[in-house]
Amino acid sequence: MDGKVRTRIAPSPTGWAHMGTARTALFNYLFAKKEGGDFILRIEDTDKERSQKEYEQDVLESFRWLGLEWDEGPEKNGKYGPYRQSERTELYKKYLTKLLEQGRAYWCFCTPEELEAQRAHQMSLGEAPRYKGACRNLSPQEQQGRLASGTRGVIRFAVEPKTVAFHDLIRGEIAFDTGLLGDVVIAKDLETPLYNFSVVVDDFEMQITHVIRGEDHITNTPRQILIQEALELPGVQYAHLPLLLGEDRSKLSKRHGDNSVRAFRQQGYLPEAVVNFLALLGWNPGSDREIFSLPELVKEFSLERIQKGGAIFNLKRLDWINGLYIRHMRLEELAALCAPYLPRDDVDSEKQKAIVGLYQERLKKLAEIAELADFFFADTLQYDAELLLWKDATKEGTQEILEKIRELLNGVGESEWTKDNLEKILMPEAEKAGPPEKPNRGYMLWPMRAALSGKKASPGPFEIAEVLGKEKTLERIQNAIKILAYA
């Protein structure tokens, strides 16, 4: 032992990687890196029924996307693969056998029905539901006999009644009376260990020094400490994180919608923004600063500044941070990220970049650009004539001004077709637009912008015109005149 800090994230691949898992991973990563230690990824796939490769893949992709690279694991294409519990069966078997031989664990042959009945009975009596079956008193010979006869059994750990206390790095002393626990099932058979057992074995074998996990694991801790003690393994430090909550203040789950990392990724949240947002849920630097890159978080991080109470997963705030990161991005980079959300055909990358540039200040998440910028890719715009009328503008007046716009634009050469030029040419006219007694540029700019975008809200008319090009711009002005004529 060189005293190096080692943390781990241990997800089970039974669903898409969750935001809660991502935050736990982040805190483990931050603490490990802050202490100059290692961050390890261990896939807890002992549940063969529910574990799926697809989900495991999603976990790896999600963590990599967030920039949470783990420090070791089986080599795979020059990158570290994850450790998998399913590949460590022999290891668990060794420790399981040891506990069985020591008499600290035993085979239990109670049926699920019997256990259910027991639980129900205890609950009705107001007791803590726990295993108090008779199998604990079966002699080794009886256990072997039943196994030999083909009776299905599970392996239970004999919990000794005592007070187990541990020091939680976030919450301080926490004590439990294990007499209330009951004998926990630690394996279905020698080849199929269960969570509370495999965790203890792996955390020791992987030399984990700090177990940083969700608060929902607090009550598992005494069981794991007992197993640790029975196996004569050294203890680890625990830090139980406050939970991520839904709007109703209950643990964030599917009930609150799809909170998988991939869902956020698909909507166009940036990994840097997600990391920044997640870090500030339950932790703060002790200053007013709230924008941090991953390396900056590593520098600032400390377990002492982690909150005890749960934190609601506030989408509005994520949107704000995401918009902020989008605005601070290099346009080339943003355009590349937006490309998948825009139509592929007939658009060159320069034009795409120009379009994205118009939305850099307007996007909260990348996917929004599809709908916002759709009119750039449309053939003919469909909209109600009403849209073209600004405030108290009349149909006739608007028609007139559109004609004027067409005339002026017609005179602009292809080579002079830039936003600045168009503005220089049209603005003097716009200033005079409207009733002579109270002219306002809105009388011209609004219908022009509406004609070009077909929308109530969009970037400015000159910016759009530049991207659209002369031909398409004139076409749309013409189209607007027609729509007014038929209205």
Added chain:
RNA sequence: GGUCCCAUCGUCUAGUCUGGUUAGGACGUCGGGUUUUCAUCCCGGAAAUCAGGGGUUCGAAUCCCCUUGGGACCGCCA
């Protein structure tokens, strides 16, 4: 029901250890400015009797006790 954890604006939180602040910041919200619209940007407002009650003290969000409320867990899931 049992065990354990938690409690400052609607939300994320600073301040609590080492009592003395107009209880600070941010998101959101409302209003104003810039503006053809939306967004950005700038300015301003409302918003927490610090869950409640009792102590200790000249003084309590901060220290002590009680109560209440919320949450997590109680699986042959993790």
